[in-house]
Amino acid sequence: MLETGRLLLRPWRVTEAVVLHELWTERDPRVPPHRRIDADGHPTVADLEDWIRTNQPSSIGLLAVERKADRDVIGYCGLIDSGRGSDGEPELAFELLRRVWRQGYATEASLAVLEWARSSGYEHLRATVWEWNAASRRVLAKVGFTAERKELDAVYGNNLFTRRLL
Ligand SMILES: CC(C)(COP(=O)(O)OP(=O)(O)OC[C@H]1O[C@@H](n2cnc3c(N)ncnc32)[C@H](O)[C@@H]1OP(=O)(O)O)[C@@H](O)C(=O)NCCC(=O)NCCS
Known part of the structure; x- marks a missing residue:
């Protein structure tokens, strides 16, 4: 379980599948x-x-993001093994319900997950983001990720590969 000022990040409960849906x-x-x-x-x-x-999360995984004040689950943030990192580096991932966007929650949750990754012994984290995804790119920039390369994709849009030293 990870805790921030406003959030708890913890394993999903089966009853919360409706939120994922x-x-x-x-x-x-x-x-x-x-x-x-x-x-x-x-x-x-x-x-x-x-x-x-x-x-269920182990040293990596997607954690449910629960608001402490409202006690509701608003999305997830965590670490995934995308298979893209040749050196076993996980990727940061996050997604929140639209009704809570633009209140700083993704940034707050991501900073807690960065600490989790650091304390698990990882030295870098990666994150992949569509070039069109301005909100996600902004969150990644705010928590210190920088783009290393771009993969061109005419169908779904270009993918940016970002990385951060922990
Ligand atoms: C990406 C996402 C998690 C961000 O959540 P959030 O809680 O709104 O993020 P925060 O409030 O911490 O920060 C959002 C930042 O993006 C900015 N932003 C939001 N929408 C934007 C837009 N359309 N264009 C430019 N900037 C935008 C906000 O102003 C804020 O930056 P600021 O603090 O400098 O003002 C949320 O938009 C989401 O769930 N999107 C769909 C899933 C997704 O894209 N996941 C990531 C896949 S890589």
Whole structure:
């Protein structure tokens, strides 16, 4: 469990799959199809309950972000193994419900996750972001990530690969 001034970051509870489902339904149409609800309605809430059961965080993982004052879960922030880092460096990832955007929560949660990564012994973190995703790019810049390279993609938009020394 990680704690900041306003937030707790902790494992997802199965009953909170509805929040994950809401995040999936809210995704920007520019996000590639495999990260959006498909024509058959998958992932369903039940699919996401299974995901929570089988993806409990260890030294990495996506943590539920809970507001201490409201006691509601507003999204996730954490570390993922994207398979992109040749040296075992995880990636920072975050996503919050639209109704709480622009209140500094992603920045606050990310700083706690950076501390978690540092205390787990990682020396660098990566993050990948679509060039069109101005809010996410701003959060990454605020917590110290800098772009190292850009991968051009005519279909979904260019991808920026960023990294930060811990
Ligand atoms: C990215 C995301 C997590 C940011 O959450 P948040 O809690 O609103 O972030 P913060 O409030 O900590 O910071 C957002 C910053 O981006 C800025 N911002 C927000 N929307 C913006 C836009 N459209 N253009 C430019 N800047 C923008 C805000 O002004 C703020 O910067 P500031 O503090 O300098 O004013 C949220 O937008 C989200 O969930 N997006 C969808 C999922 C996603 O993109 N995840 C990341 C994938 S790489």
